[in-house]
Amino acid sequence: MPLPRFHRLPATEQERILAVATRQFSVRGLADLSVHEVADEAGLSRSAMYNYFDGRGDLVDAVRAAALRRVAAALGAWVAQPDPAAFWAAFRAGTQQLSALLAEAPELRPVLATATGGGLDEWVDAFFGNAVTLGLVSAPHRLTRVATGAILAATDAAELAEPGSVSTADVEALLRAVWCAFPQVDDPAD
Known part of the structure; x- marks a missing residue:
C-alpha cells in the first residue's frame, strides 16, 4: 500500500x-x-x-x-430486501450499476481482472445473509456462502474477460440452483 x-x-x-x-x-x-x-x-x-x-x-x-473502492462505491452497501422479488430486483440493479461503472471507466477492467479476493466480502455476506433470511437458501452453511462468493467472482472474471458474455438472468439461475441444491441433512458432528 x-x-x-x-x-x-x-x-x-x-x-x-x-x-x-x-x-x-x-x-x-x-x-x-x-x-x-x-x-x-x-x-x-x-x-x-x-x-x-x-x-x-x-x-x-x-x-x-x-x-475495488470504486466498485464498492458503485454497488453501495447491500440493503436487506423484504421479499424475494425485491431481493432479485436489487441484485439486478446492482449488476446494472457495476456494468455502468465499467462502461464509464473501461480502464478498470484489466485492473479488476488481476485483483484477487475481490475486497467485497461484506457485500457478499450481506447479500447471502438476506437470501438466507428470505428462505432462498435451503442450507445456510459455510460451504454455500463460499460457493456464492465463488459464483460471483467467476461471473466477474468472465464478464471482465469478455464484456457482455454473462447475463444477470444466468447468474440468478445459477445462484438459485446452488442455493437449493443442498438437501437438509443431519450434521454427523451433532
Missing part, C-alpha cells in the same frame, strides 16, 4: 496519480507497468514516486485497491 507521504497528499492529487497508474496498467498490462513511466506521465520525479510507493508492487496494490 502507499507510503505515509502519499496519504498526506491532497485527495485530488492521490486520485490523479492513481488515475495515471490505472491508465498505464490498462494500456500496458500488469507485466509492463512501469513506475518510471507513471511518474513521467504524472509529471513527478521518479524519486517522488518512491517517496509515495515502495516499488512497483506497492503501486499495483494501490491501483487495485482504488479500483
Whole structure:
C-alpha cells in the first residue's frame, strides 16, 4: 500500500496519480507497468514516486485497491430486501450499476481482472445473509456462502474477460440452483 507521504497528499492529487497508474496498467498490462513511466506521465520525479510507493508492487496494490473502492462505491452497501422479488430486483440493479461503472471507466477492467479476493466480502455476506433470511437458501452453511462468493467472482472474471458474455438472468439461475441444491441433512458432528 502507499507510503505515509502519499496519504498526506491532497485527495485530488492521490486520485490523479492513481488515475495515471490505472491508465498505464490498462494500456500496458500488469507485466509492463512501469513506475518510471507513471511518474513521467504524472509529471513527478521518479524519486517522488518512491517517496509515495515502495516499488512497483506497492503501486499495483494501490491501483487495485482504488479500483475495488470504486466498485464498492458503485454497488453501495447491500440493503436487506423484504421479499424475494425485491431481493432479485436489487441484485439486478446492482449488476446494472457495476456494468455502468465499467462502461464509464473501461480502464478498470484489466485492473479488476488481476485483483484477487475481490475486497467485497461484506457485500457478499450481506447479500447471502438476506437470501438466507428470505428462505432462498435451503442450507445456510459455510460451504454455500463460499460457493456464492465463488459464483460471483467467476461471473466477474468472465464478464471482465469478455464484456457482455454473462447475463444477470444466468447468474440468478445459477445462484438459485446452488442455493437449493443442498438437501437438509443431519450434521454427523451433532
